[in-house]
Amino acid sequence: MLRVIPDAASQVAALEAGEVDFLFGAPGPDLERLQNDDAYSTLTTSVNPGGSNCIMTVTFNLDRPIFSDVRTRRAIGNALDRDAFLERVLFGQGRVAQAPINSLIEVAQGGDIALPEYDVEAAEGLLDEAGWVREGDGTRTADSVQGVQDGSPLAFDFTAFPDFAQYAELFRAQLAEIGADVTLRPLEPPVFAETVFTDRDFDTNIISYCNGADPEIGVRRMYTSANIGAVPFSNAAGYSDAEVDRLFDEALATVDTDARAEAYRQLQEILAEDLPYLWIVETESTRVFTSDCADFSESGHFAETATCS
Amino acid sequence: MLRRYIGWRLLQVLPTCAGILLVGFLLIQLAPGDPVLALAGASGDAEYYAFMRDKFGLDESLPSQLASYTGNMLRGDFGTSYVQGQPAMDAIWQRVPATLLLTSSALVLSTAGGLAVGVLGAARRGSVSDYALNGLTLGLYAAPVFWLGQLAILTLSLRLGWFPVQGMTTARESNTGLAAVMDVAHHLALPVVVLAGQQLAAVSRLTRSGVAEELRSDHVRTAWSKGVGERAVLFRHALRRPLLPVVTIIGGRVGHLVAGTVVIETVFGWPGIGRLLVTSSQSRDMPIILGIFLLVALAVVLANLLTDLAYAWLDPRIRFR
């Protein structure tokens, strides 16, 4: 029997009261206790409700003049302490992303890819260079930034599902350090999809992009120019690069693994230079079940295989 | 005379209901963006929007929009919820019994408990227990419902394990008969007590001051001197007059209680209209939100009406005004 308990803390309480045998995802703060308890077994998996091999990804709306300069985007990348996201939002369930494509996808590994590391000084330097000047601890203002009126503040909004509020809160806190003023806009999934993909009415956002088993499934849609448009969870950044388009087609056209790997390696290098997105953390979730039960599968259809004594 | 009063009072309800309908209409018209989005939420597809646009006549002039809106509302037809995939009214009615159970239990508990606590405080005026009760009711009256709920879960459920934390029934067992009733009662206990708390405080404060005043009055003193027992004096003589103001505020309290259920149902995962309202307002599922708003407003109007009638029946002077 399946039951939806909306509140995470109550889910754990129900498990410990013996009311339920299985939790689809254990909330971080309770995880350690449950793992150390012999009465429960845990299973860590990269399968999330939205798909597998997901990366929490910050999107820049590239139609916005304030994000047209890659130095500004890189500065924001440098300002983010992604270890803090992993530890404080996910309670360690996952990995800091090392590349645009999930580390579990074998065909798209290797190469010389360097995502922006946490470095506040570098971030401040880049923003100074880009023309965002700061006096004291305040919000930076524009001084001859291309396409931005002089004196306008480095202020932008950040849309996210309400469930991702913790990411949003941390994002705002970390960017305040470098003088960027972030306004949060929590939007429920259907409203989010419409606002971001149909209306393109956002500055930045965070999306759990699930790469799936192969880059063709869940990676292409984020980057190719053909995927810009109203389709939910497509190319949110509005990123368009002829070379990247070509490399995706090249990877699709061949069955040769090495050739595919080479194409993915090259396009990831371009992406890591252009930074239309910032790849934050690869998420994992933890299934928890009472030790009386066995044979849970990773997917949502766990109940078909499981048996409880 | 009473009959005329009832007729007059019933007549008064009509403009109120019309006003509430109008408020809903105005809010939808004032909302930013296409009114179809305000009415149908942001989650639908083109076909659904066309359906809702047609249903509420959104392509027509404002007066005829108002007419089709009013017509739909009067028929209890709030449109179809895209998220729930069924007419909003059906989705709401499925949840009404759970909320009704919660609210009515809390209403009974807070009235009875409030009277008892109030009488006790008045009888022991100035004693330690009076001060303690006074402090407690003051605190209860000021505490937000969700916080009381969190504290109750923290202590009574998580620490002591006396009550279930969530839901209306135990998931594991499918009880029947008496066992099922007991199971629901066990789940009901904590939310009802928390929900009743604030209103219990209000009733008890009102009762206490009323009864304390009565205890000093002549007819109560006479009863004392005749050797009537304490309990009889308190409940038969001193409580009678203070009951009137307690009755008058029942109508208003129903409004408070229903608002409280929205929060309580969220805290305790109770499957009533409150939870439905919260999830619907997050996904902007307007047919449901509007339906619940109108239903609740109607319930409050009705409660006020019944209260006034009960009051008129108890105290004949009111009928003349």
Add this chain to the structure above:
Amino acid sequence: MLTGLVVVAGVCAPWLAPYDPFAVDGPSLAGPSRTYLMGTDALGRDLFSGVIFGARTALIVAGTTAVIVLAIGLLVGTVSGYVGGRVDDLMMRFTEFFQVIPRFFTAIIVVALFGPGLDRLVLVLGLTSWSMLARVVRAEVLSLRRRDFVEAARADGASHGRIMLRELLPNALPAALVYLGLIVAQVLLIEASLGFLGLGDPNAMSWGFLASEAQRFLRVAWWLSVFPGLSIVVAVLGLNLLGDAVTDQAGGRP
């Protein structure tokens, strides 16, 4: 006294709070200690600073709704009581209507339609909360309007507007203020509840917002729930007691 505490906390928030309430300054989910008086949340933000800045938001909400409520309540109450007759009837019907309209649900609809934000919240709560005040003022004015000093002013040829403004309003004010405290206390509770349900403004630190965060960590971090809740109790209790105190001062007349 309690109200004073909240007012001071709200006004002096930037100086009182040891940290920026939104900034990550400490370890995750640390219990109350000397460095973090009320502990920290999951992200490592100082709860004490959050509570202090929450007082500021509460103050803004309370102050603005009080102004709206007072303005409409005094206007409707005075005019209704002074003019009487048909006008009075009509205005009182209107007032009764606002008495039955469910405030909490109206606020939820507004947030659902217009999106979350402090401005519209204050507006909708102010516009729907004045009915009790208007009735009290009307009752006061009714009892005042045949008094000698009003008659004297009328005999002096004072205009109706002048009589209402100069003679009736100041005398009806004390009773109005008592109820204003009670009304604002209720408004604060509603605002906190909306914040708890996730319908508050995410860009303003508020007690309700803090309590909604606490719900997820109830089992591991009791302090996240206890302190914001206590602050709400203090503020609301303060306002209720303030009403009582004013009543006592005025000689027991509510």
